Amino acid sequence: MINFTYYNPAKIIFGRGTEPELAREIQKYGKKVLLHYGGGSIFQNGVYHKVTKALKEAGISYIELGGVKPNPRLSLVREGVKLCREQGVDVLLAVGGGSVIDSAKAIAVGVPYQGDVWDFFAGKAQPQTALPVVTVLTIPAAGSESSDSMVITNEEEQLKRGFSTELIIPKCSVLNPVNTFSLPNYQTACGASDILAHLMERFFTQVSHTDLTDRLIEADFKTILNNAPWAIANNDDYNARAEVMWAGSIAHNNLLNTGRIGDWGSHAIEHELSAQVDVAHGAGLAIVFPAWMKYVYQENRDRFVQFAVRMFDVSISDAQDIDGVIFEGIARLERFYQSIGLPIRLSEIGIGEDVIGKLADRCVCDKPDKTVGHFKKLTRDDVYEIYKLAL
Amino acid sequence: MINFTYYNPAKIIFGRGTEPELAREIQKYGKKVLLHYGGGSIFQNGVYHKVTKALKEAGISYIELGGVKPNPRLSLVREGVKLCREQGVDVLLAVGGGSVIDSAKAIAVGVPYQGDVWDFFAGKAQPQTALPVVTVLTIPAAGSESSDSMVITNEEEQLKRGFSTELIIPKCSVLNPVNTFSLPNYQTACGASDILAHLMERFFTQVSHTDLTDRLIEADFKTILNNAPWAIANNDDYNARAEVMWAGSIAHNNLLNTGRIGDWGSHAIEHELSAQVDVAHGAGLAIVFPAWMKYVYQENRDRFVQFAVRMFDVSISDAQDIDGVIFEGIARLERFYQSIGLPIRLSEIGIGEDVIGKLADRCVCDKPDKTVGHFKKLTRDDVYEIYKLAL
Numbered sequence: 014m015i016n017f018t019y020y021n022p023a024k025i026i027f028g029r030g031t032e033p034e035l036a037r038e039i040q041k042y043g044k045k046v047l048l049h050y051g052g053g054s055i056f057q058n059g060v061y062h063k064v065t066k067a068l069k070e071a072g073i074s075y076i077e078l079g080g081v082k083p084n085p086r087l088s089l090v091r092e093g094v095k096l097c098r099e100q101g102v103d104v105l106l107a108v109g110g111g112s113v114i115d116s117a118k119a120i121a122v123g124v125p126y127q128g129d130v131w132d133f134f135a136g137k138a139q140p141q142t143a144l145p146v147v148t149v150l151t152i153p154a155a156g157s158e159s160s161d162s163m164v165i166t167n168e169e170e171q172l173k174r175g176f177s178t179e180l181i182i183p184k185c186s187v188l189n190p191v192n193t194f195s196l197p198n199y200q201t202a203c204g205a206s207d208i209l210a211h212l213m214e215r216f217f218t219q220v221s222h223t224d225l226t227d228r229l230i231e232a233d234f235k236t237i238l239n240n241a242p243w244a245i246a247n248n249d250d251y252n253a254r255a256e257v258m259w260a261g262s263i264a265h266n267n268l269l270n271t272g273r274i275g276d277w278g279s280h281a282i283e284h285e286l287s288a289q290v291d292v293a294h295g296a297g298l299a300i301v302f303p304a305w306m307k308y309v310y311q312e313n314r315d316r317f318v319q320f321a322v323r324m325f326d327v328s329i330s331d332a333q334d335i336d337g338v339i340f341e342g343i344a345r346l347e348r349f350y351q352s353i354g355l356p357i358r359l360s361e362i363g364i365g366e367d368v369i370g371k372l373a374d375r376c377v378c379d380k381p382d383k384t385v386g387h388f389k390k391l392t393r394d395d396v397y398e399i400y401k402l403a404l
Numbered sequence: 405m406i407n408f409t410y411y412n413p414a415k416i417i418f419g420r421g422t423e424p425e426l427a428r429e430i431q432k433y434g435k436k437v438l439l440h441y442g443g444g445s446i447f448q449n450g451v452y453h454k455v456t457k458a459l460k461e462a463g464i465s466y467i468e469l470g471g472v473k474p475n476p477r478l479s480l481v482r483e484g485v486k487l488c489r490e491q492g493v494d495v496l497l498a499v500g501g502g503s504v505i506d507s508a509k510a511i512a513v514g515v516p517y518q519g520d521v522w523d524f525f526a527g528k529a530q531p532q533t534a535l536p537v538v539t540v541l542t543i544p545a546a547g548s549e550s551s552d553s554m555v556i557t558n559e560e561e562q563l564k565r566g567f568s569t570e571l572i573i574p575k576c577s578v579l580n581p582v583n584t585f586s587l588p589n590y591q592t593a594c595g596a597s598d599i600l601a602h603l604m605e606r607f608f609t610q611v612s613h614t615d616l617t618d619r620l621i622e623a624d625f626k627t628i629l630n631n632a633p634w635a636i637a638n639n640d641d642y643n644a645r646a647e648v649m650w651a652g653s654i655a656h657n658n659l660l661n662t663g664r665i666g667d668w669g670s671h672a673i674e675h676e677l678s679a680q681v682d683v684a685h686g687a688g689l690a691i692v693f694p695a696w697m698k699y700v701y702q703e704n705r706d707r708f709v710q711f712a713v714r715m716f717d718v719s720i721s722d723a724q725d726i727d728g729v730i731f732e733g734i735a736r737l738e739r740f741y742q743s744i745g746l747p748i749r750l751s752e753i754g755i756g757e758d759v760i761g762k763l764a765d766r767c768v769c770d771k772p773d774k775t776v777g778h779f780k781k782l783t784r785d786d787v788y789e790i791y792k793l794a795l
Binding site for chain 2: 016017028224225231236255268
């Protein structure tokens with residue numbers, strides 16, 4: 014176990030009918046709210062009504078900025094910054110999934126900063142302060158509702174960049190599983206895949222003696238394996254939705270990487286897929302992870318045996334040798350993805366051998382040492398081989 | 405799963421050599437520190453030296469108040485309150501185990517309050533503010549380093565009372581496993597038992613659909629089962645000490661009871677043992693818990709089967725029927741306690757049938773509805789039967 018600092022002051026208000034509690038929290042932080050959201054889904058599923066009702070009943074003044082898209086754009090962030098300054102907004106309320114929350118976080122650091130908000134993502138400046146962010150989560154996936162990170166896309170420069178700071182951990186997030194009942198099954202499945210990926214990026218470490226956090230990761234992973242299929246089969250199963258929602262937050266609130274170093278290579282490899290074709294992040298991860306596993310398992314067989322045995326209950330009697338146990342674990346992961354309707358090969362999303370060289374080039378080109386990942390540092394050629402295994 | 409609010413802003417700084425980071429944290433909160441501790445152990449094991457060196461190097465002014473005893477006393481808390489007011493102390497630094505931290509928490513709410521600090525424990529007042537508390541943990545057990553609760557003993561009135569408020573969650577706690585190397589084995593074992601008890605009090609719930617938190621509790625429980633014996637066999641095994649230390653905090657920081665209602669009857673039943681004879685809290689819990697289990701398991705057999713199967717890997721093939729699985733789980737818990745040198749029967753600590761009636765009377769006499777526990781509400785006669793099973 015390596016030294017660590019753990020700090021997560023996000024207040025989670027969880028359960029049915031909890032939206033009114035939001036107003037009390039907002040009043041601790043300010044008087045004028047920017048209500049930030051995406052497309053139309055919050056109008057259809059009643060979340061917009063519940064949230065604005067809570068604000069009105071508490072007499073909280075708010076203005077609105079909708080239109081956040083998946084892979085939230087810098088242009089809208091800049092528009093939000095301008096609007097907040099003009100209108101004297103002092104609290105950001107994000108209602109939506111990870112993209113909406115990330116967009117709100119970027120506005121939150123942008124408003125009090127003299128320069129352009131992209132400076133933080135370009136590594137040119139460090140934020141010193143931020144407006145408080147409060148959220149109402151509608152998509153369990155990204156974990157942004159209690160994380161210290163955000164990812165923003167600069168459309169002009171065709172760059173997608175992440176940034177982390179304690180300043181943007183939401184002050185409070187309302188997680189009402191009922192607000193996820195209306196998610197399309199494919200989106201629920203992609204969210205589950207994103208959560209599993211957050212857990213696997215943490216699980217696959219070369220740090221030894223990580224007994225407690227291994228077991229906590231396994232607990233969260235099994236919860237998703239057991240409950241995501243129920244949520245997909247029965248969209249209004251409150252308990253299955255609740256398990257997935259809470260598991261998604263805990264997967265990414267930094268508790269599960271205390272004392273260890275995660276990998277995050279698969280996330281980098283996936284980013285190039287979403288940049289190339291219109292594939293959801295969770296679906297891309299379902300394609301990349303099994304290929305990554307097949308390519309890197311020899312770096313630490315023990316860890317892959319543990320993955321197969323603890324996550325998927327593989328027994329030595331299921332296989333002829335240790336590698337057989339490992340590959341049975343990977344096969345069961347693939348079968349899980351398929352069972353919830355996700356692709357597991359690049360051919361399923363229209364990516365062929367002709368473009369993977371270009372994707373591999375892009376994946377490492379702007380990295381400081383031209384590699385991605387920590388479990389095994391992957392060069393451009395390694396990434397190419399992983400794409401090839403995923404064809 | 406029931407609705408919940410989860411909030412824990414304690415910053416955990418974990419690992420070797422982390423004491424100097426403490427000074428930076430303290431400087432965020434004030435200028436004058438009360439260094440609060442217990443007996444002489446921190447002088448012998450070097451912790452006092454490390455902490456005061458960090459304070460001096462950062463130029464932080466401090467005064468000292470030692471002498472905290474197990475079951476921390478109200479008289480010393482009052483003395484601390486007086487001292488802090490006279491000397492203008494604005495930060496409390498607790499260096500020790502749960503008793504020292506609880507004593508510091510009580511001083512923290514007492515200083516800014518006009519009346520007597522016992523008012524909070526007697527239910528006569530609610531604290532509105534508190535001085536910030538910072539801790540250096542030396543005994544993994546009580547979880548007070550990141551909890552919102554404290555227990556204080558009023559010697560004059562012979563009352564032991566707990567109180568909880570978000571205000572006393574420590575701002576920052578330094579957890580350096582090296583600082584636990586010198587703990588006597590019996591104390592390490594009692595700490596492990598206390599942690600297991602915090603987990604079992606949460607595990608045994610009548611709330612259904614608690615998949616994620618069940619699994620997180622099981623993860624923490626297994627970590628203690630696996631690592632506490634190593635820490636006892638090899639006192640300076642850093643990794644085993646680290647696992648136990650971090651597991652102890654997570655067991656009691658409220659994450660693991662999100663969405664569920666814990667029991668806490670066994671804690672109440674144990675308190676009467678420590679009041680009657682000089683037995684450590686953890687040792688008393690090792691006696692009470694198996695007896696409690698044997699008495700209440702019929703209230704929810706499924707939960708006890710899950711306990712046996714998941715915590716202790718009991719298989720149906722280990723027993724002739726379901727009750728056999730349950731009793732094998734309880735037997736394995738008893739054998740675990742014995743393996744780390746703890747008593748499992750009242751006779752081992754000199755308590756006989758002649759006094760258990762009196763203990764049962766005391767246990768429920770001051771409770772609002774004269775019962776303890778939630779899994780099964782235990783009357784005076786139930787508590788008597790549990791003591792009898794523990795003889």
